[in-house]
Amino acid sequence: MAAITAVMRTASIYLQRADAILKPHGLTFARFEVLALLGFSKRGSLPMSQASQLLQVHATSLTNSVDRLEATGLVRRIPHPTDGRTRLLELTTAGQQVLPAARDDLNEKLFARSNLSGTDATEIFEILARFRKASGDFL
Amino acid sequence: MAAITAVMRTASIYLQRADAILKPHGLTFARFEVLALLGFSKRGSLPMSQASQLLQVHATSLTNSVDRLEATGLVRRIPHPTDGRTRLLELTTAGQQVLPAARDDLNEKLFARSNLSGTDATEIFEILARFRKASGDFL
DNA sequence: TCCAAACCATAGGAAGTCCAAGTATATTGT
DNA sequence: ACAATATACTTGGACTTCCTATGGTTTGGA
Numbered sequence: 001m002a003a004i005t006a007v008m009r010t011a012s013i014y015l016q017r018a019d020a021i022l023k024p025h026g027l028t029f030a031r032f033e034v035l036a037l038l039g040f041s042k043r044g045s046l047p048m049s050q051a052s053q054l055l056q057v058h059a060t061s062l063t064n065s066v067d068r069l070e071a072t073g074l075v076r077r078i079p080h081p082t083d084g085r086t087r088l089l090e091l092t093t094a095g096q097q098v099l100p101a102a103r104d105d106l107n108e109k110l111f112a113r114s115n116l117s118g119t120d121a122t123e124i125f126e127i128l129a130r131f132r133k134a135s136g137d138f139l
Numbered sequence: 140m141a142a143i144t145a146v147m148r149t150a151s152i153y154l155q156r157a158d159a160i161l162k163p164h165g166l167t168f169a170r171f172e173v174l175a176l177l178g179f180s181k182r183g184s185l186p187m188s189q190a191s192q193l194l195q196v197h198a199t200s201l202t203n204s205v206d207r208l209e210a211t212g213l214v215r216r217i218p219h220p221t222d223g224r225t226r227l228l229e230l231t232t233a234g235q236q237v238l239p240a241a242r243d244d245l246n247e248k249l250f251a252r253s254n255l256s257g258t259d260a261t262e263i264f265e266i267l268a269r270f271r272k273a274s275g276d277f278l
Numbered sequence: 279t280c281c282a283a284a285c286c287a288t289a290g291g292a293a294g295t296c297c298a299a300g301t302a303t304a305t306t307g308t
Numbered sequence: 309a310c311a312a313t314a315t316a317c318t319t320g321g322a323c324t325t326c327c328t329a330t331g332g333t334t335t336g337g338a
């Protein structure tokens with residue numbers, strides 16, 4: 001019980017910090033995650049459905065984030081060549097510029113100063129990985 | 140980095156489960172926390188300001204939760220006897236009935252089946268307690 | 279004393295999450 | 309071939325969180 005509370009508090013602290021760091025880049029953590037995912041994908045484009053699965057977020061939440069990313073010109077929705085239902089997400093050139101800057105900033109200010117020792121971090125990761133696996137949250 | 144992501148995912152899984160469990164009781168996790176806090180306080184009433192500090196949540200978020208709790212008749216706002224600025228929160232009799240039922244249900248369905256072994260839970264709690272202390276999140 | 283600074287709570291607005299429904303497109307079975 | 313089913317995404321609504329700003333109350337210093 002105390003452990004669950006601690007996890008929730010910690011998550012909210014990290015989220016607030018991440019949002020504060022990303023604000024000057026015109027991003028929130030949720031939108032950063034979308035950008036980062038697109039940056040990872042080798043083809044450079046992903047269907048909404050796949051992106052929402054990988055981010056472990058509801059399709060509607062992703063629609064929301066993408067609406068805002070599209071409004072600020074960082075990503076683009078393009079039609080799928082063969083399936084009329086799906087849209088592909090793609091970074092714009094603006095998005096390609098913003099992403100590395102935001103990522104570096106986040107790495108430097110959040111991850112490097114996370115107040116977690118290396119062993120603590122691996123410890124936590126392993127325990128929570130077990131938990132998530134047992135909960136069906138595929139990694 | 141992976142550790143931070145794991146913490147966030149885990150928190151969101153727990154939050155969803157807690158909300159699902161509390162739904163039949165007409166509660167969300169945020170509102171349950173308010174009720175639980177009032178149940179703990181020995182005098183049975185707390186100023187908004189103090190409650191928001193203890194819950195580590197913004198005053199405006201608490202106002203929101205309390206609005207809904209008051210609308211469903213589980214808590215009451217009463218004036219402070221000597222300080223005209225502050226309002227005291229108090230459980231209604233309905234609130235006093237709902238709280239133990241919700242708490243038992245949550246204990247049984249969430250905490251007991253948390254997919255965390257006892258040692259894992261204490262391990263996590265201790266690591267995160269160190270982190271929160273270092274981050275100024277007083278326990 | 280009394281005016282300014284501090285404090286308490288609330289209102290309004292932006293963002294995120296989810297769920298339940300709806301629309302459009304594919305796929306499948308008869 | 310055509311109706312039934314399934315999939316992909318969006319819309320609308322409920323809820324939480326935060327921030328900024330505002331209206332009342334204390335309280336403390338000139």
